[in-house]
Amino acid sequence: NSNPVPTPTATPPDILRCAYMDIVVTDLAASREFYVDILGLVVTEENENEIYLRSFEEFIHHNLVLRKGPVAAVAAFSYRVRSPEDLDRAVEFYTELGCRVERRAEGFTKGIGDSVRVEDPLGFPYEFFHDVEHVERLAWRYDLYGPGALVRLDHFNQVTPDVPRARGYMEDLGFRVTEDIQDEDGVTYAAWMRRKSTVHDTAMTGGNGPRMHHVAFATHEKHNILYICDKLGALRKSDLIERGPGRHGVSNAFYLYLLDPDGHRVEIYTQDYYTGDPDNPVVTWDVHDNQRRDWWGNPVVPSWYTEASPVLDLDGNVQPIVVREEPSEMAVTVGADGFSYTREGDVEKGFKLGDTL
Amino acid sequence: NSNPVPTPTATPPDILRCAYMDIVVTDLAASREFYVDILGLVVTEENENEIYLRSFEEFIHHNLVLRKGPVAAVAAFSYRVRSPEDLDRAVEFYTELGCRVERRAEGFTKGIGDSVRVEDPLGFPYEFFHDVEHVERLAWRYDLYGPGALVRLDHFNQVTPDVPRARGYMEDLGFRVTEDIQDEDGVTYAAWMRRKSTVHDTAMTGGNGPRMHHVAFATHEKHNILYICDKLGALRKSDLIERGPGRHGVSNAFYLYLLDPDGHRVEIYTQDYYTGDPDNPVVTWDVHDNQRRDWWGNPVVPSWYTEASPVLDLDGNVQPIVVREEPSEMAVTVGADGFSYTREGDVEKGFKLGDTL
Amino acid sequence: NSNPVPTPTATPPDILRCAYMDIVVTDLAASREFYVDILGLVVTEENENEIYLRSFEEFIHHNLVLRKGPVAAVAAFSYRVRSPEDLDRAVEFYTELGCRVERRAEGFTKGIGDSVRVEDPLGFPYEFFHDVEHVERLAWRYDLYGPGALVRLDHFNQVTPDVPRARGYMEDLGFRVTEDIQDEDGVTYAAWMRRKSTVHDTAMTGGNGPRMHHVAFATHEKHNILYICDKLGALRKSDLIERGPGRHGVSNAFYLYLLDPDGHRVEIYTQDYYTGDPDNPVVTWDVHDNQRRDWWGNPVVPSWYTEASPVLDLDGNVQPIVVREEPSEMAVTVGADGFSYTREGDVEKGFKLGDTL
Amino acid sequence: NSNPVPTPTATPPDILRCAYMDIVVTDLAASREFYVDILGLVVTEENENEIYLRSFEEFIHHNLVLRKGPVAAVAAFSYRVRSPEDLDRAVEFYTELGCRVERRAEGFTKGIGDSVRVEDPLGFPYEFFHDVEHVERLAWRYDLYGPGALVRLDHFNQVTPDVPRARGYMEDLGFRVTEDIQDEDGVTYAAWMRRKSTVHDTAMTGGNGPRMHHVAFATHEKHNILYICDKLGALRKSDLIERGPGRHGVSNAFYLYLLDPDGHRVEIYTQDYYTGDPDNPVVTWDVHDNQRRDWWGNPVVPSWYTEASPVLDLDGNVQPIVVREEPSEMAVTVGADGFSYTREGDVEKGFKLGDTL
Numbered sequence A, B, C, D: 001n002s003n004p005v006p007t008p009t010a011t012p013p014d015i016l017r018c019a020y021m022d023i024v025v026t027d028l029a030a031s032r033e034f035y036v037d038i039l040g041l042v043v044t045e046e047n048e049n050e051i052y053l054r055s056f057e058e059f060i061h062h063n064l065v066l067r068k069g070p071v072a073a074v075a076a077f078s079y080r081v082r083s084p085e086d087l088d089r090a091v092e093f094y095t096e097l098g099c100r101v102e103r104r105a106e107g108f109t110k111g112i113g114d115s116v117r118v119e120d121p122l123g124f125p126y127e128f129f130h131d132v133e134h135v136e137r138l139a140w141r142y143d144l145y146g147p148g149a150l151v152r153l154d155h156f157n158q159v160t161p162d163v164p165r166a167r168g169y170m171e172d173l174g175f176r177v178t179e180d181i182q183d184e185d186g187v188t189y190a191a192w193m194r195r196k197s198t199v200h201d202t203a204m205t206g207g208n209g210p211r212m213h214h215v216a217f218a219t220h221e222k223h224n225i226l227y228i229c230d231k232l233g234a235l236r237k238s239d240l241i242e243r244g245p246g247r248h249g250v251s252n253a254f255y256l257y258l259l260d261p262d263g264h265r266v267e268i269y270t271q272d273y274y275t276g277d278p279d280n281p282v283v284t285w286d287v288h289d290n291q292r293r294d295w296w297g298n299p300v301v302p303s304w305y306t307e308a309s310p311v312l313d314l315d316g317n318v319q320p321i322v323v324r325e326e327p328s329e330m331a332v333t334v335g336a337d338g339f340s341y342t343r344e345g346d347v348e349k350g351f352k353l354g355d356t357l
């Protein structure tokens, strides 16, 4: 990589996990219908401008903030750190990187105390906090569960032009890569990286960015995800289903992608694997492997490759987009010039929809 | 309908259910791998030319015959009738219709006794039998179940040019329609019809015919169907998945369509509803309703509309194809002239993939 | 059998299926909480004395009537018949048997027309009807489903002293036995019998009777049943779980038994097998087979054998109880004199709880 | 606690997770049938004296060693540590505690390198290792999955007389308690403690010890566990099911307990919750809460409380048993003097089976 983010000498903060996403929505009532009435996230508290939501197994104040605003965008990707001292480390780490850093002892959102927000080297608004209000963990409250209950925040997914550059920076921040997608020339199309012991807390998807690709919540079982589709059908909102349900190749999880009323993408996800050992084997997928993104070879709709949400700087302005210079995954796998295989070495192409449209 | 099949004065046979399909395959070993090794159907008996297969809850000799032959085609759609006397009724019924009828006291396949085969008014090879060899119902043999165990033969699906004509004939034969797809001009695109108390024993799909669209086996639960996809992925045979998995609008069942090595289409299906009352409400779907064939609005791949298996006459020759004259469902719902909606009355089109390709 | 119910010369009514149970409850609000708030049955209509409930896939007015009254009991086991003329047949059939018969053109309950109620030879209040108000089949209304949605009424279960006598009468009425439990001396402990193509529309359980053992509703999948247990736990009402969940030997279905606030027993049930062929193999279980009632060998709690609901005569008075003379299933399989085996031929007993209590 | 294990000044090893259990079985062929043929664990390698088994998502050499020997017992509870240096820390930690310590550079089992085994202060044979042979992670090999596939080793469970003493020692070793069971007098009956981010890597169950209560493997979904019961029924081995299936109160997981041919207890477990935050709320259950061990209030069979496997010292001799002095959980919750409630404050007892036996 010709333009790496320099490795700070400072110790990075000890990140526990992705904790919440702070998103701007343009119609709070429409978003409430989507996240609360349809998806069944639990309202911790709300007012006319903000709704704080959590999943059933969560004990911290929120996993998602819906914030009314003029432009649909992401205000923060927020990670919880192990101790209050890790906030000092976050300040040092990003200051050394020359990033804009803002610390607020009272927090940027309700329910959360001392917090650090930064504009990170990739242009994303990252937050770190430790102090947080505990709320009831509703894990045992089956009387409140719906058939598609969301039980955990699982991960973020970010779009950035240069994946190896992002990976280097994230490894300095303490993340470990669990899986990635590459081609035979060594181009990296995406990488998954974790702090907690799942496949990821966030992933870096190659594309024009910084943008937010999706935020993912976990269910207990696959039928919970299928139910969400069934419910959207009953509500005549099946056009909110963008892609899936299906089985990922990467992560081996079962998935579904939805679009909220502003087009923010939400994944519903279940059953990836334990990754907590330091020598956890990294899985590298060939970008031409037609089962990498859907194990069943079902096509990825183009919008999934091209659309994503803007992210904000610390003043609330949309961050400008940098165009990816390397090949796009969609271009190398779909359409006229694209090529994918189901069985490596097959001469015929195996891309399913390509045969028929 | 300008060209109806006349209603016979003879009493039709009292059909219990679709019982088995007799199909010709070109490579018996490849078909065995598909139906036995991958799908896990149970071999009742086999020899170098034929394999007799059944599902886990079946107690009659077979639900599927794989027969080695030069051209992949369907030799018979076979129904079980209530009593031996119903074979006499079948002979009378079809003789009155001027159809070719052949009766064999020793049956056309192993494990089955006195049988009647006909070339029906639509050109399909239909069989009726009552006497059958009982075999072990393996319902309780969980030690033999795989994760995707097929427990019942559920239904057939036939392609025929003139659906109302087929429907009239099938109603004369004692079938009842449970659901259909029509347009605002009264064109019928497909109809589902039953003898047993499920949504169908067979369906008539409008298109160039006579051809066999698919044969469907039932699983107990949805995860069984998802597993079949996972297994095909593991075997690097995901290109055998033609469509789905998904939730049908019609029938409300969960489904998956596979293609066997000869391109015979097999559906895996679970959880439709009870239809056994005589006044069971018929559900009519608008052909433009984007959720009619997939409740989640996921697109139907074109091959699903266009491809189907030839059927044989009683001499084993392929029946000639008659072209459908009315509009095709694919044409009126997909592509340049097509239109579908997710919410009736929406001015914008709701067809998901149409937005993106 | 020394005291058979005589076979009438009259043709029996053509019964389609068990359709609803009419039960008397002593606290309508408490029953509403159980059946509507907890189990999620759908209210078709209600007033201060009655609640009419149905399951999600039902299109007739109701599957259960809760009727306020002084004594918890069953007012009717109601079956739907194929045609209005079958009511005449019911009148003739039971009149010939010397039973008390009452016919009401306007029906005995809301939503149902011309109906016949009888005090049958076993002392049970049986009802037959054909005319019924159609209501919305909510099969596709996934927005209304809870995680434990009940989708069909599956069967009744009745307690009667002399099972072979009951069986003979029910066969005259057109039922067919699918499974039974016997011992080596030919004593029958229970029999399952069907009209629709499932394992049963009702079962006869040997014991002091006439009493109602349970009414059973079906879910789509096993996890739906597990959820009902989880919800009862969350509501601190787990003591309403009497037995299960488990896998039945008989019927091969997955089950759970609950007790409503009056002690009426409700089964939740899923996934038995097709029985619609006239030569469907009858499965006879040995009463000493420890897996007959629970395939996993888990013990049947004694209350399940001993407790049941009274039934009413046509005047609303409780029917007197006749004591069973043959051995009780509990006595021959549980406790000091009881003996069960897991593996036929084992000398040691295999009854699980018996080893430990 | 009057007799605490002293806190060493040495830094404890950084434990990643429970990694494998090394158990002695008396009939290797019978154990192979149970663990491989019935439960479907994957054989990494085997010889005439040992079988090395792993779960589907594992990438280290084994999660279970079956070792042929004269007395059924546990030879080691083995934990993986973060780095080779952590073995030095383990030596120091236990040496300071005065424990017998043995280090073998070549490991105690195949597939594992430098290892430390100790006789810990509670009398358990604990092992620590880092170096390990990587094997194929079979997560994507759905062609090899059975319907009840075991995907991870989840936890151990140990029986020890003095739970607070055990807890203090384990906290010094770096474990954190997630849940426990106490009574109103402050007696602790059991405690669950973790290193990885699940409810536990091991639990301490109050009772005569040191003994091994069980070893637990995880499945993806609940139906996988139900299938194992169904399969045992089909094999006429349902008496290997000791307790369950059910939903735990503690951990909120779905569970099943089996007994292997030597009586070693194996739990099958799925879907507890994330516990990785340092302030993860500890859940304390009242020992009289009838839903603490089974959320549905189903009774715990007495053998589950009383039976457990011996453990070996480093010479292979069985460790002597110390009797628990505090009240037993069984005594205070089951039987003549026992009392449990379903609803706190209810005067009547809520213990289900107690009403009926």
Ligand SMILES: [Ca+2]
Binding pocket: C244, C298, D244, D298
């Ligand atoms: Ca139980």
Ligand SMILES: [Fe+2]
Binding pocket: A155, A156, A157, A214, A216, A267
């Ligand atoms: Fe994702």
Ligand SMILES: [Fe+2]
Binding pocket: B155, B156, B157, B214, B216, B267
């Ligand atoms: Fe079909």
Ligand SMILES: [Fe+2]
Binding pocket: C155, C156, C157, C214, C216, C267
């Ligand atoms: Fe039942």
Ligand SMILES: [Fe+2]
Binding pocket: D155, D156, D157, D214, D216, D267
């Ligand atoms: Fe456990």
